[in-house]
Amino acid sequence: MSSAVLDPPAVPALVVGTVAHTRHRPVHHAFRYRAYQWLVDIDDLPAHRGWRRLVSGFSAADHLDGGRLGGGLRGDLQRFCARRGVPLAPDDQVLMLANARVLGYVFDPLTVFWVRTADGRLRTVVLEVHNTYGERHGYLLDLDEAGRGSMDKEFYVSPFNDTRGRYAVSLRLTPGRVVVGVGLEREGERVITAVTDGTPRPATPRAVARVVRRHLLMPQVVTLLIRLHGLRLWRRLPLHDRLTHPKEAVR
Template sequence: MEALYLLCSILSTFFTSLTLSLLLPFRFLLRWRCSSRAAVNGAEAVTFYEGNVWHERRRPVHHSFRYAVRYALIELDHAPPDHLSAEEARRVAETNGPVFLLTIPPSVGYVQNPLSLYYCYDLEGSTRRLRKCIAEVTNTPWGERASFVFNPNSDLVAKPLHVSPFMDMLGNWSIKANAPSDNLFVAISVQHPKLGDYFTATLTARRVSLDVDQALFFWLMPHKVAVWIYWHALKLWWKSVPFIRHPKYLNPAYREEALMRDQKLHCCQAIEWDKDKHLHVEGSDSGFVAARDGRVRWFAWRDARWPWS
């Protein structure tokens, strides 16, 4: 069934992207003829970044790769995308300032975002301070999305999502990020009870001035990310790294277990699992972990839209 979904996605993406790519010149011509003030104002709410993603697996075999990426940093109050709204993000992160979303926009009918980040700021007088981040992780090819709040200075989160058929659900994600300016970085490492600190992923990027149309800047960017994911999954299979089935086939309670592991990780006293009481993302299950120091960790799971974003 998973292979069938993947095949359908590849075929659908190929023909849709080919058709829309052929129509791009007409789109540029129409935009040039009918440019508007609204389009200019919308562009002011977006900052563009260009950089690299680096992955390194150290056990049970060594495997690493790097690929170039392009991201958009969107101010959600002015340009709400198909993700959390700015108000929802503020409620989840318990902040009162602006919210920015770092993501790869759709390109010719396709979206692929293994990781999107919300930067949630607090206003302190005339200044703003990055207080919390919300990670939005989407797996491939299952089309699931998990979101959680973390401290950007440094945080440890129990793994909430099956992101790779070559990684089990055990272990924690050590994650940190800076406040985007001229440069940005995100670093995630996996701390496993048996394999130790065996996997690291980083994103480093710099702000760039856009001197071409946005559609050209991001043309086939999501497709390139997908190709890298599947190509290196094939390499791991070739290196005989054990294949692990999605836990939903063997353990339907894996999400609740992730909450329990995060509870133990932060010496928490209680877990709440109430979709009606708390902020609920449409089509999702939401879970909360309450810590002794009053902190609340918010998790939400839902299906990503098709094609998976």
Template sequence: MTDLWNGALIPTRIWHGRRGDVAREFRYRATYLAVPVAAIDAGRAALPVDRPGLWSLRRRDYGHRDGTSLSDFIAGLLAPAGLADAHDVTLVTLPRSSGYGFNPVSFWLCRDDAGDLRAVLAEVSNTFGECHRYLCHRPDLGPITRTDRLQGEKLFHVSPFLPRSGRYLFRFDPGPDRFGAWVDWQSADGRRGLGTSMVGPALPLTRKSARNAALRHPFQSQKVIALIHLQAALLFRRGIRYLRKPSQLPGRVSHADRQRETGE
């Protein structure tokens, strides 16, 4: 049994589907890693941290983005929200490949001593070098289950073909032996939507398995950013209106803490 909090290699299937003004969907694969945050801070991860490698992690890509402790960063978000007991944290992320890194979204999975998932920090980045973090938790701060759908307002500009408005619905499956994340967007008027999913098995993460995955996909992050621009070009050709990027809102963290029942 592979526990994400012990480290895991996750070959994911990623899906995006747009509806409303135009119907379009695309799929691709990418290998994510689940790495305990404490191991990253201690330099005990299964791949290089803050140093070169075919695949590597850099602490400046996460949290305060200044290379300081990731454990202190996430603790500083959880405690004010009443989630200080969710202190066992693993980071599901796309590693840097051949020195280049871009993460559309990384997920910080936070569980308590009983092993219950209590919060997920979705750290979203856009291609303009900006980021925003959605702290997902139940309104009662209880354990997050696979059927919980957590709702929050969209406050960050990501795609130039979607407005910075509407709402997100988050759903998570933290395994064991698998990982799944579903993030759906609905426009404020309810006429347009975008569904996304990232699912895959959780395999043991070792130095050997990380090295073998890096050898198979030495330019994975470059592939992801290329696919993002390709899909943007295809949407533009379909006549979808291009929206200029607004100035980023001052807040860098917001909450997705409203619960929506399955089937609504």
């Protein structure tokens, strides 16, 4: 457990900003787009009324073990962390940065769970990576005082990368800014850099309406962009066979 005190924004919040992705080698390819995510307390999820419920849905089925053994998101996260030697206390707060379901659909390339003790210290962080094949993988991450950590790559995300390499992670969670940076490094070289950078805003009904109008069908757009950029890389990069992924990686 880190001795750093975590000072997060008030939740629920809409984190509005950009997603930038750069492939450095063996070919260069970069893109950036405007986006938003939700920052929520998994024990106090948003409860909007009317049409806003259609664009702010959260379900344990979309994360980790899918709620298989009960207890919702928290139950799954508790079991995941305990199996890796980090038991959660009953009064720990868990903040989740994720996309919400929009018209019943969601895709989350990366979900971040911050576990915060009752006195505000960071107990641990869980990164959950999703691919477009309907699979997901959880990583338990230890951060230093500056919010940096690393972990071996264990999950097949795209046909343009195998599971070799190591991720360098940098996280920032403050009242004025939320940043998630992930870099894939292999044999001492940076292969990919992905950064989500946004400003948290209280998720009032008016704010939800405004953001949703500006970013129509956000999860659907994310999936479409991934596939379009994949097509652009299809003939420029070697392809790697997809590996079977064990479900134990999220349990």
